[in-house]
Amino acid sequence: MSGWRRPTWWAVLLTAAGALLFACLGVWQLHRADEKEALLRRYAAALAAPPVALSVAAGRAPGEGYARVGVRGEFLADRRYLLDNPRHDSRGGVEVYVPLRMPGQPRLLLVDLGLLPGQGGEARPDLPALPSGEQLLQGVYLPPPGHALEMGGDALPGQARWPKTTVYLDLGQLAADLGQPLFPRVLALEPEPASPYQRSTPDFAAMPPSRHRAYAFQWFVFAAAAVVIFVLRHRSRRGGDGEGTP
The missing domain is CATH 1.20.58 (Methane Monooxygenase Hydroxylase; Chain G, domain 1)
Structure with missing residues (x-):
């Protein structure tokens, strides 16, 4: 039994x-x-929500939610950063970030233009030209995408040519590379059908x-x-x- x-x-x-x-x-x-x-x-x-001034969004406590902001400024078009990490492997392409200089503001605002899809077997997609002069931008003021283990340390100083490529986004390292302070969050631009960049949900929703x-x-x-x-x-x-x- x-x-x-x-x-x-x-x-x-x-x-x-x-x-x-x-x-x-x-x-x-x-x-x-x-x-x-x-x-x-x-x-x-x-x-x-209706857009608010960046100063209002920057003064909010982290637990108060995200803010949609409207800003005016000029792109530092020759200072673009390409985020190319394993999170983009399934989609291909790179996430493109560019600093924005605003009148009377000592800090730069890092702008997330969106995902630039890959083009076949090319190692890096062609970067569209950015508009010159003062721009009116709207987007959501978000924390930068998180990163895990930083293998190899800061690779930005070793790159002599722009745009620079990184596998993680550290705003402190970017500020040191630019020689100017940055806001502690980034501006993720709103979706735009005519844009060459894909803008949907932010990086924290990758999973x-x-x-x-x-x-x-x-x-x-x-x-x-x-x-x-x-x-x-x-x-x-x-x-x-x-x-x-x-």
């Missing part, structure tokens, strides 16, 4: 630890999904909430599988190991 074989202490410990770890990872992914949804709601609310929930489901499956394997390994089969037989 089927019965139960007493498991060793280390088998119980490993199974419990593994199942708990997988479950915690699943819960963490669910929290990440909720955070992404909250960020997307804040971004959508900012796009629907949508649905993908986080899919990962959470996988971790919960792993947790359940660990328990099921433990039970099956310690269930005695009929006449299986001879315990209890004369």
Whole structure:
């Protein structure tokens, strides 16, 4: 008859630890999904709101949400930065950033022009010319895209030609490279059908909430599988190991 074989202490410990770890990872992914949804709601609310002055947006506390702003200034067209990291591999192309000089303002504002799609097998897409003179821009004042491990340190000083390419965006490093202070956030320009740049949701939504929930489901499956394997390994089969037989 089927019965139960007493498991060793280390088998119980490993199974419990593994199942708990997988479950915690699943819960963490669910929290990440909720955070992404909250960020997307804040971004959508900012796009629907009337624009405010940059000084008003810069004075807001981080928890007060994003702000849609309108600014006037002149592009430093010969000082463009190309963000080319693994997040763009699935779409191809580079995210283009350019500093904006505003009248009477000692700090530059870094403007996110959007994603410039790749062109076939070319290593770098051609950069469209930027308009000269003072421009009126509208967009959402957002934190710069986050980055993980910075392999190799700051690569900007070693590049003598513009535009410069980077795999992560560090505003402190960009300010040092430009020789001028920058605002602590960037201006992500609003979508424009005629623009050569693709502007949709910002970089923080590169992994949508649905993908986080899919990962959470996988971790919960792993947790359940660990328990099921433990039970099956310690269930005695009929006449299986001879315990209890004369």
